Amino acid sequence: MKKICGFAKSNAxxxxxxxxxTVAVLIPFLFDLQKLFEEYLENSNLSPxxxxxxxxxxxxxxIASIILLLVALVSIWKFNDSFTMxxxxxxxxxxxxxxxxxxxxxxxxxxxxxxxPIYMQFKLVINGTFDExxxxxxxxxxxxxxxxxxxxxxxxxxxxxxxxxxxEDTYVIGSDQIPISKRNLxxxxxxxxxxxxxxxxxxxxxxxxxINQVRKLNKISTLNVFATxxxxxxVNLSKRVFALGDRGxxxxxxxxxxxxxxxxxxxxxxxxxx
Numbered sequence: 001m002k003k004i005c006g007f008a009k010s011n012a013x014x015x016x017x018x019x020x021x022t023v024a025v026l027i028p029f030l031f032d033l034q035k036l037f038e039e040y041l042e043n044s045n046l047s048p049x050x051x052x053x054x055x056x057x058x059x060x061x062x063i064a065s066i067i068l069l070l071v072a073l074v075s076i077w078k079f080n081d082s083f084t085m086x087x088x089x090x091x092x093x094x095x096x097x098x099x100x101x102x103x104x105x106x107x108x109x110x111x112x113x114x115x116x117p118i119y120m121q122f123k124l125v126i127n128g129t130f131d132e133x134x135x136x137x138x139x140x141x142x143x144x145x146x147x148x149x150x151x152x153x154x155x156x157x158x159x160x161x162x163x164x165x166x167x168e169d170t171y172v173i174g175s176d177q178i179p180i181s182k183r184n185l186x187x188x189x190x191x192x193x194x195x196x197x198x199x200x201x202x203x204x205x206x207x208x209x210x211i212n213q214v215r216k217l218n219k220i221s222t223l224n225v226f227a228t229x230x231x232x233x234x235v236n237l238s239k240r241v242f243a244l245g246d247r248g249x250x251x252x253x254x255x256x257x258x259x260x261x262x263x264x265x266x267x268x269x270x271x272x273x274x
Contacts (some may be wrong), residue, residue, distance in 0.1 A: 006090040013083070014102055017076050024072040028064035033057045077107030084110040084134060092116045096123060103129050110134055113231040119255035119271040121231060124240035126253075126273055133235050140202040140232040149209040150191040155184050163188065163220055165213075167227035167237070169206060170198055171264075179256070179268045182224055188213050200230040207236050214241055216250055225255045226266055242273070 008015065037057045046054045052071065056064040085099075085108050086092045092115055101121070102108045109131040113121045125133060154175070164187040166173050172191065175183060189215060192206040214223075229237060242253055254270030 003093075007094070010086065010088045010090050010092060011094075011098075011102075014085075014106055014108075017080075017106055020076065021069060021072050024068040025065050027068060028056075028061040033061070033064055034086075073105075073107075076087070080086070080107045081109065083108055085130075086112040086114070086116060089115060092120075096120065097122060099129055109123055113235065114183055117257050118227055118229065118234060119257045119273070121234045122225070122238050122253075122255045123271070123273050125235050126243045128243075131236070133231075135232050136236070137202065137232065140200050143197075143201050146201075146203060146205055149203075149206055150189075151209060151213060152189045152191075154187040154189060160186060160218065161220055161246075162222040162224065163217060164224045164226065165210075166190070167206075167210065167229055168192060168224065169203070169227065169229040169233055170200055170210070171228040173226055173228060177258070177263070177265045178226060179266055181268065185224070202230075202231075202232050202236075206233060207240060210237055211221065211241050215249070219249050220251065222252045222254060223250045223269055225253065228258075 021123040034057060035063070040057070044050060044054065052067055056067045084104055097110070103111070110125060111130040111133055113124070113135065114131050116124075124130065162185055164178065164182055164185050165189060166178075166189040168189065168191040172194070173189075178187075190206065190209050192201075192203050217223075227237075242248070242250070253273040255273055256266040258264045258266050
């Protein structure tokens with residue numbers, strides 16, 4: 001119930017807009033428009049000024065329903081032009097279809113990625129679902145004189161078709177947090193800090209180190225990502241490392257989500273991004 005209430009609170013605007021679209025579709029079937037506006041039809045002629053309404057009333061329920069739906073959609077797109085989704089501070093754990101619907105049907109162009117699951121952050125940015133992902137960069141300050149990232153390789157498995165990429169940004173990731181089925185794969189670990197700093201910082205060195213390590217890989221079938229990245233670093237990693245289309249060297253990308261418990265282990269199955 002709490003999850004449903006959180007969803008309704010965060011998405012009240014979109015739910016109301018869906019209601020408007022539903023009403024627009026149903027109105028012509030609930031009322032006899034030709035009879036209701038009989039006097040208007042008798043006293044009016046079709047012209048550029050009344051084209052939409054005249055056709056809606058005179059051409060039957062199905063045509064009226066389509067026209068009203070289109071008018072409602074255009075109005076909603078204009079209304080949502082400067083709206084940013086996910087600005088209410090609740091955990092936004094929604095399926096991709098909902099985000100796609102909000103962006104492509106309701107015309108929402110901006111989405112805040114704070115409190116969105118990491119795998120969904122990657123998926124939204126890489127797929128270009130929204131036009132913008134606005135973040136307050138002051139919340140992710142740059143560390144002055146930041147040391148170089150630590151890069152280690154573990155479990156040097158001869159099978160190079162599947163590789164783990166561990167991105168330690170806000171928190172370190174223990175080997176026991178990785179699913180058992182993935183622990184013996186070649187694992188590249190990139191660490192922004194040693195666990196002493198849990199602050200959310202933008203790190204160009206962290207992003208550059210990830211770019212370099214991923215580019216060094218030969219063409220691989222599957223890359224498994226285990227990350228504790230903050231939203232600003234996630235956006236940059238998604239755009240600059242993984243959103244390369246046919247130019248990249250990764251056939252399939254999976255991002256694993258941490259469970260919300262004390263051990264913070266990663267789920268056994270990753271979320272396929274592409």
